[in-house]
Amino acid sequence: MTATETPRPAAGSDDGWLRAANEHEAVELLHELGCTDGLPVIVPTPERVARMVLASGLDGDLMLAELGPALGAATVEKIAVAAVMAGCLPDHMPLVVAAVQAVADPAFDLTEMQATTHCTAPLVIVNGPLAPVLGVHAGFGALGPGFRANASIGRALRLAMINIGGGRAGSADMSLLGHPGKFTYCLAEAEDASPWEPFHVARGFEASQTVVTVIGAEAPHSVIAIADRDVDPGGDRILNALAACVASVSTNNAVLGGGMAVVILNPDHAATLAQAGLSRADVQTALHARAANRRSVLTGQAPAMARRGDPDDLVHCFASPDDICVLVAGGGGLYSMVMPSWCAGPHRNRAVSVAVDTDQACVIPGLSGG
Amino acid sequence: MRDGINLARRGVPAVALVTEEFLPQSVFVARAAGMPDIPRIILPHPVAGTGREAMRKVAESYVPAMLSALGRPS
Numbered sequence: 520m521t522a523t524e525t526p527r528p529a530a531g532s533d534d535g536w537l538r539a540a541n542e543h544e545a546v547e548l549l550h551e552l553g554c555t556d557g558l559p560v561i562v563p564t565p566e567r568v569a570r571m572v573l574a575s576g577l578d579g580d581l582m583l584a585e586l587g588p589a590l591g592a593a594t595v596e597k598i599a600v601a602a603v604m605a606g607c608l609p610d611h612m613p614l615v616v617a618a619v620q621a622v623a624d625p626a627f628d629l630t631e632m633q634a635t636t637h638c639t640a641p642l643v644i645v646n647g648p649l650a651p652v653l654g655v656h657a658g659f660g661a662l663g664p665g666f667r668a669n670a671s672i673g674r675a676l677r678l679a680m681i682n683i684g685g686g687r688a689g690s691a692d693m694s695l696l697g698h699p700g701k702f703t704y705c706l707a708e709a710e711d712a713s714p715w716e717p718f719h720v721a722r723g724f725e726a727s728q729t730v731v732t733v734i735g736a737e738a739p740h741s742v743i744a745i746a747d748r749d750v751d752p753g754g755d756r757i758l759n760a761l762a763a764c765v766a767s768v769s770t771n772n773a774v775l776g777g778g779m780a781v782v783i784l785n786p787d788h789a790a791t792l793a794q795a796g797l798s799r800a801d802v803q804t805a806l807h808a809r810a811a812n813r814r815s816v817l818t819g820q821a822p823a824m825a826r827r828g829d830p831d832d833l834v835h836c837f838a839s840p841d842d843i844c845v846l847v848a849g850g851g852g853l854y855s856m857v858m859p860s861w862c863a864g865p866h867r868n869r870a871v872s873v874a875v876d877t878d879q880a881c882v883i884p885g886l887s888g889g
Numbered sequence: 890m891r892d893g894i895n896l897a898r899r900g901v902p903a904v905a906l907v908t909e910e911f912l913p914q915s916v917f918v919a920r921a922a923g924m925p926d927i928p929r930i931i932l933p934h935p936v937a938g939t940g941r942e943a944m945r946k947v948a949e950s951y952v953p954a955m956l957s958a959l960g961r962p963s
Contacts, residue, residue, distance in 0.1 A: 589921045634914065685921060690913040 549604075554682050556674065556702055560604040571599035574609030575616060576879035583616065584623030587630025589685025593619050597683050598675075605675035605703075610653055611668060615675045617731040617873040618643050619683075622676065624871040628864025632735050633686035637771065638698040639735040639861035639868070641680075642781060643673050643705035644846060646719035647729030649875060650707035657709035659850035662700075662739060673703030676733075698738035706848055712786035713847035714793030721799055722872050729877065734844060734870035736781055736858035740764050743853050746791040754792040758802070761857060762809030765836065765843070770859040772836040773812055774821045778862020779842045779870050782806065787851035803840035810836040810843070844870055890918040894927055903927070904958040906951075908934035928958040 537552075539545035545562040549555050561567065572579040572595055579596035586593050595616070602615045622629045622641055632639055645655045656666035664670065686692040694701070710717045719730035744751075744760040751757065765772065765780050772778050784792070784802075792802055815830035826834065837843055849856070862868045893905030907915040907929050919925045936947055 587921075588918060634918070685917065691917045691921075693911065693914050 553687055554678075555604070556677055556681065558702070560678070561606050563600040563603040567603045568596060568599045571602050571607070571609050571612050572596055575599065575612045577616070584620055586619070586623055586680065586684030588634050588691050589683070590630075591683035591685060593623065593679065593683050598679055601679040601682060602671075602675040604678050606667070606671040607675050608653075608668075608671075611672050611675070613875045613877060613879075614645060614649070614653065614655070614672050614729075614731055615679075617875045618672065618676045618733055619679050621731055621733040621871040621873040622680070624873075626866040626869040627733065627735065627871045628866050628868050629680075629684065631864040632861060632868065633680060633684055633692055635861060635863065636693050636695045637861040637863070638694050638696055638701075638737060640698060640701040640704050641676060641733045642700065642736040642858060643676060644718065644732040644734070644781075644844075645672075645705070645707040645729070646710065646717050646724075646732070647875070648727065649729035649877065650710075655705070655707040657707040657848045658712075661706040661709075661848050662704070662856075669705045669707075670703050673700075673705030676705075677701060677703065700736070700738055704736070708846045709786060709848045712789075712851070714789055715799040715847070718844070718846040719872060724872065724874060729875040730872050731875060732844075732870055732872040734779060734781055734858075735861055735864075735868045737770075737860065739783070739856040739858050742855045742857055744788060744855065745853060746787040748791060748794065751791070752795060754788075754795045754797065757788050757791060757855070758805050758809060761855060762806050764857040765806065765859060766810035766812060767859070768812055768816060768820045770836070771862045772810075772859045773834075774817060774824050775862055776826055776834065776836065777838050777842075778860045778867045779844060780810075780837070780860055781844045781846070781856075781858040783849065783856040783858075784845065784847050785849040785851055785853075785855050786847055788855045789847045790851075799845050800840065802845050803843050806843050806845070807835065807837055807840040812836075890915045890927070890929070891922065893929070894919065894922045894924045897924065897927060902959045904955055905929040906932055906955075908932045908936055910934040930954050930958060 539548050542562055546559050575595055577595045581595045582592050584593040598619050602612055654668040656669050680686045708718045720726050724730045742760050742764045744757040761782055772780055811833045814828055814832045814834050817825035860868050890905045893903040896903035909931050919927050
């Protein structure tokens with residue numbers, strides 16, 4: 520059935536409700552109104568939304584944030600609509616709420632990020648005890664298909680950014696190509712497989728807290744390095760491979776300088792670095808030092824944008840080692856991943872972490888499972 | 890768009906320059922920022938990167954419209 524074959528209900532009505540004859544028609548109507556990401560959604564009926572709101576433990580009309588560029592009011596109910604549409608379980612709602620609050624932090628530069636021609640998308644990183652309980656996957660294929668919590672929580676944030684924040688492709692969202700992470704881009708850190716303290720602890724939270732961190736990121740770029748303790752006992756080759764990728768002269772971080780980036784080490788790479796005696800902070804420091812380009816290379820490549828100075832200077836991509844977020848996830852093997860960032864917003868596109876408020880959320884018997 | 894809107898809010902005559910590819914975004918941003926009628930001039934797309942000569946021609950042909958939009962006789 521195509522949109523032209525079937526008469527559609529009017530978009531909206533006097534009482535503010537959308538109406539459709541059945542589930543199928545409702546999905547088509549939501550597509551037609553530009554309320555989806557292009558994939559089918561779960562229809563946010565009043566009952567389903569009310570159930571999601573109930574699971575949050577918060578009042579539906581409580582306004583948690585304002586999302587740009589539309590400056591839409593992110594009430595608990597509107598976030599619940601996005602969570603329902605994305606296919607979340609009610610139990611996922613506290614994580615979705617935290618992710619929305621995180622992108623609304625001014626340091627995240629959401630308004631500018633939603634409007635830019637760059638491909639940036641919020642990567643959602645979940646840490647803490649609730650991540651495994653809710654099934655947020657951290658192991659093999661964590662950024663790929665097959666994991667309901669990763670798929671639906673990241674998608675809920677995107678639908679909130681579209682329907683509350685107004686970030687529709689071609690009108691407000693001017694990303695020239697976008698990237699597949701704009702559908703969903705969510706994983707947990709593999710804390711059990713990491714030789715270091717959890718990522719959220721390194722960012723100042725307690726291990727017992729569940730924390731959602733968001734960062735505007737490019738699509739992940741694979742980095743190959745053999746974690747061989749005979750050949751590369753100090754982990755130098757791993758560090759060099761990661762630094763070369765994050766400092767590529769094609770990235771905004773290299774050309775414009777500043778901003779942040781994400782480095783996701785697979786557990787084997789992390790173990791090799793840890794056995795060489797490196798802490799997470801040591802890895803960040805080493806990557807910061809190596810993620811640099813000769814100024815003459817930058818001015819030769821991007822004369823209009825490269826920062827001026829002595830052509831022989833080594834220009835670091837990042838202002839501080841802390842600007843390189845290092846976490847551990849995925850299966851063990853040859854490949855780690857690097858996500859450079861857009862880094863051009865007024866706050867240079869900062870990562871933002873928000874603790875999940877589990878005191879309010881309630882598990883209601885019979886509600887989990889949709 | 891936002892620069893033009895912010896200037897206008899401060900009482901400075903402003904006109905926003907928008908290339909035609911970004912016209913839908915300009916309509917959205919102007920409405921969201923509460924100034925849907927901010928004067929704007931639609932330029933061809935692209936302007937950036939087209940070379941000094943082409944950019945000079947664009948500038949010359951649109952200056953009268955800019956002055957007019959800013960309230961001066963062209």
